Amino acid sequence: MSAAPGSLPPSQPAGPGDRDPGGSAQPRMGFFTDTSVCIGCKACEVACKEWNAVPEDGLLLTGMSYDNTGGLGASTWRHVAFIEQPAPAAGSGTGAGSLRWLMSSDVCKHCTEAACLDVCPTGALMRTEFGTVVVQDDVCNGCGYCVPACPFGVIDRREDDGGAHKCTLCYDRLGDGMMPACAKACPTQSIQFGPLDELRERAQGRVTQLREAGTAEARLYGQDPGDGIGGAGAFFLLLDQPEVYGLPPDPVVTTRDLPRMWRHAGIAAAALAGAAMATARWRRP
Amino acid sequence: MSRRGGEKQMVPDATFTSYYGRPVIKQPVWRTPDVPGYLFLGGLAGASSVLAACSQQAGYGELARAARVGAAGAISLSAVALVHDLGRPARFLNMLRVFKPTSPMSVGSWLLAAYGPAAGAAAAAAVTGRAPRAGTAAATAAAVLGPCIATYTAALLCDTAVPAWHEAHREMPYLFAGSAAAAAGGLGMLAVPPARAVPAARLAVAGAAAELTAGQLLKRRLGPVAEPYRAGRPGTLLRTGEILTACGLTAALAARGRHRAVAATAGAMLMTASAVTRFAVFEAGQASARDPEYTVRPQRERIDRRESARREAGA
Numbered sequence: 298m299s300a301a302p303g304s305l306p307p308s309q310p311a312g313p314g315d316r317d318p319g320g321s322a323q324p325r326m327g328f329f330t331d332t333s334v335c336i337g338c339k340a341c342e343v344a345c346k347e348w349n350a351v352p353e354d355g356l357l358l359t360g361m362s363y364d365n366t367g368g369l370g371a372s373t374w375r376h377v378a379f380i381e382q383p384a385p386a387a388g389s390g391t392g393a394g395s396l397r398w399l400m401s402s403d404v405c406k407h408c409t410e411a412a413c414l415d416v417c418p419t420g421a422l423m424r425t426e427f428g429t430v431v432v433q434d435d436v437c438n439g440c441g442y443c444v445p446a447c448p449f450g451v452i453d454r455r456e457d458d459g460g461a462h463k464c465t466l467c468y469d470r471l472g473d474g475m476m477p478a479c480a481k482a483c484p485t486q487s488i489q490f491g492p493l494d495e496l497r498e499r500a501q502g503r504v505t506q507l508r509e510a511g512t513a514e515a516r517l518y519g520q521d522p523g524d525g526i527g528g529a530g531a532f533f534l535l536l537d538q539p540e541v542y543g544l545p546p547d548p549v550v551t552t553r554d555l556p557r558m559w560r561h562a563g564i565a566a567a568a569l570a571g572a573a574m575a576t577a578r579w580r581r582p
Numbered sequence: 583m584s585r586r587g588g589e590k591q592m593v594p595d596a597t598f599t600s601y602y603g604r605p606v607i608k609q610p611v612w613r614t615p616d617v618p619g620y621l622f623l624g625g626l627a628g629a630s631s632v633l634a635a636c637s638q639q640a641g642y643g644e645l646a647r648a649a650r651v652g653a654a655g656a657i658s659l660s661a662v663a664l665v666h667d668l669g670r671p672a673r674f675l676n677m678l679r680v681f682k683p684t685s686p687m688s689v690g691s692w693l694l695a696a697y698g699p700a701a702g703a704a705a706a707a708a709v710t711g712r713a714p715r716a717g718t719a720a721a722t723a724a725a726v727l728g729p730c731i732a733t734y735t736a737a738l739l740c741d742t743a744v745p746a747w748h749e750a751h752r753e754m755p756y757l758f759a760g761s762a763a764a765a766a767g768g769l770g771m772l773a774v775p776p777a778r779a780v781p782a783a784r785l786a787v788a789g790a791a792a793e794l795t796a797g798q799l800l801k802r803r804l805g806p807v808a809e810p811y812r813a814g815r816p817g818t819l820l821r822t823g824e825i826l827t828a829c830g831l832t833a834a835l836a837a838r839g840r841h842r843a844v845a846a847t848a849g850a851m852l853m854t855a856s857a858v859t860r861f862a863v864f865e866a867g868q869a870s871a872r873d874p875e876y877t878v879r880p881q882r883e884r885i886d887r888r889e890s891a892r893r894e895a896g897a
Contacts, residue, residue: 361602368604378601416741418688419673420680438676439669442687445610445742445871454611459669490648543601547881550686551741551748558737558751559683565736565755568730568792569763570632576784577636 324492325428325472328480328531329404329500333507333515337400341375342366344482348467352457357435369403370454370541374464375479376403378442378542385514400490401542404479405430405451405464406519407530408550413443413452413463415552421461428493428530429466437461448526448548464573466531493530498532512536518544525549598882600874607743609871616667618864620660620858621735625762626769627656628732629789631701632783633766635725637781638718645782647708648773650721654705664694672838686738693734697727728827732762739867745877746810746870746881747863753800760796763789764827765856769836771849775848776839783845786852790831793859794824807876810866819862826855 347352354372361366362379369376384397398472405431414422414430421437424430432443432452439459443452452463467477475481480490489496497520507515518539519529524549539546599608610617634649646851665674677691700723707717736758740751747754763785797820810816830851837845853888870876 300763359602368601370608380601412743415682415684418680418682418691419676420682420749421676435677436679437670438673440687441611441667441669442675442685442742444608445744445747445867447745448607450605450607450743453608454669461669525692526896538599538605540599540874540882541601542604543874545606545877545881547885548743551743554748554751555684555737555741558686558740558755561752562730562733562737562755565733565759568756569629569729569732569759570725571784572763572788573629573632573636573781574800576788577633577640577781578643 304400311384318467323426324494325530326466326491327428327493327496327529328466328477329485329489329491329496330404330531331489331500331503331532331534332401333483333487333503333512333534333536334500335377335402336485337363337379337398337448338344338484339377340379340482340484341402341431341479341488342373344478345375345464346550348470348562349465351462352455353403369405369449369451369463371455371462374404374462377401378403380537380541382541390560399536401533401535402479402483403542403544404531405466405525406449406526406532407464407466409527409530410550411447411526411554412448412550412552413461415550415555416442416446418442420459425468425471427468427471428465429468431465431468432463434460434462446551448545448550463492464531496532500532503534507534527552598875598879600878601625604874605872606829606877607872609868610712610742610744611669612864614861614864618861619665619857620663621739621758621860622761622862623656623660623663623767624735625856626759626853626858627653627660627701627730628697628728628730629759629762629766629785630865631697631704631721631724631728631731631787632654633770633782633854634704635721637770638721640781641704642774642781644779645770645774645779646721649770649782650701650705650724651702652766652769652773653724657694657701657731661694661698672867681691686734686741690731690734690738693727693730697731700724700727709764731761733759739863742865742867743877745807745872745880747867749804749807749880750800753796753803754863757793757796757800757859759879760789760792760794760855761859762832764793764852765789768830768849768852768856771834771837771845772853773849776837776845779845780839782849783837786834786849787831790824790827790834791837792851793856794827794831797824797859805872807880810869810876814869816862816865816869819858819865823855823859823862826851826858830855 366376368473369468379400411430422431437460476490519532522528630649630653634646638646644844665671682688700720703720732757735753739747767786770779830848833848
């Protein structure tokens, strides 16, 4: 029960800067989820729930596929997506004209430029020494700002305790030198955990290998530090466009535009003050 | 426009794909009427404080008093709404645990912490007639912070991944400033006879004009992303707000500082219009978060534009 982030000391060192956390002795840790070998067993979902004592959040059937989880949320920190679609001409082992299943285990991206962390007014969301993004449950006051700020729709507020919750990348396990529960439970090594640099290299190799083997549609998602979120700490190898998996194709952290927003808000405030002064000064004809 | 040689499409897909039509981003968990109500009340309070200070200066004492009291009342209700909206209301003081310019909510919390007491003190001095000097000082402080209270909420909404809010970040602050001015002016016209509320009527007219203009510019520039502002319930709400604003504006001009009943009606219409507009903006955001198309399509088009630019550069 005490595995929730609330049990962590509230004032962990903030870790290295936001840009590329992990410049210190402790490398930035992350996930590489290779969906080409995911078999949709949902062991990651179960292991995550078990280890982190995440409460049950609905036992409904969606009726759309084998996915009865639906999506990530306050009490779902790993979510396996199921997509049934016509296989591409030179498909991954299946013949042309047949159907194929895409399965992908989604998770918090632990963005380099994390919108949830930027907008959190209490400082409850923080960057750990592993470069991951974690909610301190004992600080969060449930303002809900992180919820619409996340470009991936990951974090959410729990109805019963009123706080925001999401994947911690098993912060407690990492502290003890263990790998996150989902990666440990994954039977096919679809979920790989390690230093982000190594994972990026490994992922590049895997994409090349798949393409050479005829899977032209293989692509990486979230591995590029030049993208709209400065690169994800948890990135993916996908076999179709991101939106097919429910992922935004080109997410940009909202705070990149914040300076412009402040500027316009400032000008508007000045205009309001100016208008009020003018209306009071200006004599009646 | 598929060509040989593995070249990719030159034009964006006519259809867009999603994961079983499920939303990509989460809908804001902020509740109605707490948050849209606060958007209205915060604007009303902030603009009323400026109006109070300016009309005091110009010798409209009765109007200044009414505006001070209105500001204090509106900001008190705002505080209640904001605390009530928290998932853990007992921890509202955690808002002042850190100061983060990257979080409009943090900036807003500090603004409110300074503005609220100032507006309250200004109103108390106006009502009791005691400590007029301290009252004027407090009113001046509230007047300086007031415009920020009225417009920071635009940055608050726009600094999210919600397409109808984020993409509107250029127009929203002006829409909110205009709406706040119209509401504050409207309150003054409602509370004080027109001959003694001239600045209120002028501010109301200017605010209503700005509100209408910013709303039109927003809808035009955003194109398809602005659809939630036109369609469905938020669309109806916004149209209602626009009609009320236009009627209030006309009535305010028609009152010509003489007809009490017309001026009061104009004031009431402008205040209602301001509130309705904030609810419309809030609900348009909810609608745009619910539908994955608003999230996916602009991003996919951005990728396509980037790729075709890259191809042209390479060619």
